[in-house]
Amino acid sequence: EPEVTQTPSHQVTQMGQEVILRCVPISNHLYFYWYRQILGQKVEFLVSFYNNEISEKSEIFDDQFSVERPDGSNFTLKIRSTKLEDSAMYFCASSEAWYTEAFFGQGTRLTVV
């Protein structure tokens, strides 16, 4: 069964460092998303991406965040200068069309120390 895969599963980084979280969406999907879940809290939408550009973003997705589809298979989330409060699970998701279900990856746990 096709699935969204994310790497790494766990990333530890020093405050102020840049991190790149990687995702391989389901191959025939065209819409891509990043979500964040701070420990013990609900899952929060960060950004949606379609046709090589951001289609929507939340207020959480500020200038330190960026997304990219560098090739035909990967979808990345970059955090330029990490802060302690960026520590969270980051989930990638993809959907075939704008009106269809989004499938989530297993997440990357980011720990900023």
Place this chain on the structure above:
Amino acid sequence: GQQLNQSPQSMFIQEGEDVSMNCTSSSIFNTWLWYKQEPGEGPVLLIALYKAGELTSNGRLTAQFGITRKDSFLNISASIPSDVGIYFCARSGDGGTSYGKLTFGQGTILTVHP
């Protein structure tokens, strides 16, 4: 922003018992979704509801889209230990925005004792 109020926050039940949780909003929605999240995993869609009054089942799970379009409930019948997890209600993007843009409730933590 639009908030979803989900209750209860947590439930501790015995195996075999039925479970009910619900979600409310002050705004009208066109879709209600119920997800389950197990430890170390991403959310997995359980049931999607698209019409007011719709009642949908998926095995032991039943969910309903409230007639006012402001609420939904999820029932799990005859719970088993593998039902353990966090259950989230969610609304998806309406009015032409992507359905993958989801707003989640706070979640209900379900613990099932054998």
